[in-house]
Amino acid sequence: MSSPAATPIETLCLLRTSALGDVSHVVPLVRTLQQHWPQTALIWIVGKLEHKLVGDIPGVEFIIFDKGKGWQGYAAVRRALGGRRFDALLHMQVALRSNLLSGLIRARRRIGYDRARSRDGHGLFINQRIPARSGEHVLDALGSFVEPLGLKQTEVRWDLPVPEAAREFAEQHLPGTVPTLLVSPCSSHRLRNWQPQRYAAAMDHAAARGWRVVLCGGPSAYEREFGDAILGHVRERPLDLIGKDTLKQLLALLARADLVLTPDSGPMHLANAMGTAVLGLHAASNPHRSGPYSERRWCVDRYDAAARRFRGKPASELRWGTKIEHEGVMDLIAVDDVLERFEAFASLRGDA
Known part of the structure; x- marks a missing residue:
């Protein structure tokens, strides 16, 4: 029996509005579609902030969903769609807000997650599902929407x-x-953040080894406060760029860095996308599911220890994708754990 879409379709709507890391994971899917079906019209409904990251990708029409505007945000998407009907919708987000948003999209085929990864009524808004698989990285799960x-x-x-x-x-x-x-240093999920004094210790170690150290972050008051807490502990002040760069400037900074130290966060995935090594801090989340996609050998992985401490069972017995966001979970990562990974990376570079 032939594939249900062995020939290119004319119009395809992508729905993934947030967050930065997940939106970056959709880009390889876009590249796959553009490679195989260059004539297919791609329309991507994306969040306002996330649009600043991907909105200049050639060959894609973007419709911005501003969740901060409440129902007006939905109305704006409805107007932008203009009653268009698509050959297919890739509904790649299961949150209730996105499920409701998908109701505005007219499409003959509505492809969503398998039952195990569905929630918030996701199944009511789709008529096809991606293959049911466990143990996938988030990027691979999103990539499977083309199947x-x-x-x-x-x-x-x-x-x-x-x-x-x-x-x-x-x-x-x-x-x-x-x-x-x-x-x-900051994830939008605050319980994934390491202690400021531990960041400071790692930064001082790198500076003492002759490395240039740069502190980055967004313009929020929380990130400025967190950065100031780090600066209050360092012996050698780093270059402080918190709140001073745009998303595109961050991409360029990440590309020029040799190593990025970060918890599970958007910048982790952006660094990976730019080809830069990541020293990821994982205790609240599983690096094999949501760590830097291309290479995870520089990450510190204390997810299993967190599962045993806070859930009373090994990580292998948890449902795939379980977050262990408990107060103190990131304290399972010691400064020496990070310094060991830093030194391993520095040794590979040939640092004395």
Whole structure:
């Protein structure tokens, strides 16, 4: 029996509005579609912040969903859709807000998650499901949305556009070839964040080894406060760029860094997409599901220890994707754990 979509379809709507890391995981799917079906019209409904990351990808029409505007945000999407009907919808987000948003999209085929990964009434808004698999990285799960269309994501490619002005910003702040540790300390999930004094200890160690250390973060008051707490503990002050860069400038900074120290967060995945090594801090989340996709050998993995401490069972007995976001869970990661991974990476670079 032939594939249900052995030939290209004309119009395809993608629905994944947030968050930054997950939206970056959709980019390889877009590249797969563009490679195999260059004539297919791609329309991507994406969040307002996330649009700043991906909105300049060629060959894609973007419709912005501003969740901060409440029902007006839904109305704006409805107007932008203009009653269009699509050959297929890839409904790649199961949150209630996204399920309701999908109700505005007219599509003959509505492809969503398998039953095990569905929630908040997701099944009511779809008529096809992706293959039911466990143990997948989030990026692979999103990539599998092309399979009901008769395609297969066999290559993972980002090629996120970075304007020349953003590259100039990064070169201005990080000139030359000094080995650089970029620290992005905050996740939007605050219980995933390491202690400020532990970040400071790791940063001082890198500085003492002759590395340039850069502290990055968004413009929120919380990230500024967290950064100041780190700065209150360091012996050698790093370059402080918290709140001073745009998303595109961050991509350029990440590309110029040698190693990025961060918890499970958007910048973790953006660094990976830019080809930069990541020293990820994992206790609240499973790095095999949501760690840096391309390479996880520099990560500190205390997820199993967290499962045993807070859930009373090994990680292998938890449902795939379980978050262990408990107060103190990140304290399972010691400074020495991070320094060991840093030194292993530095040794590979050939640092004395």
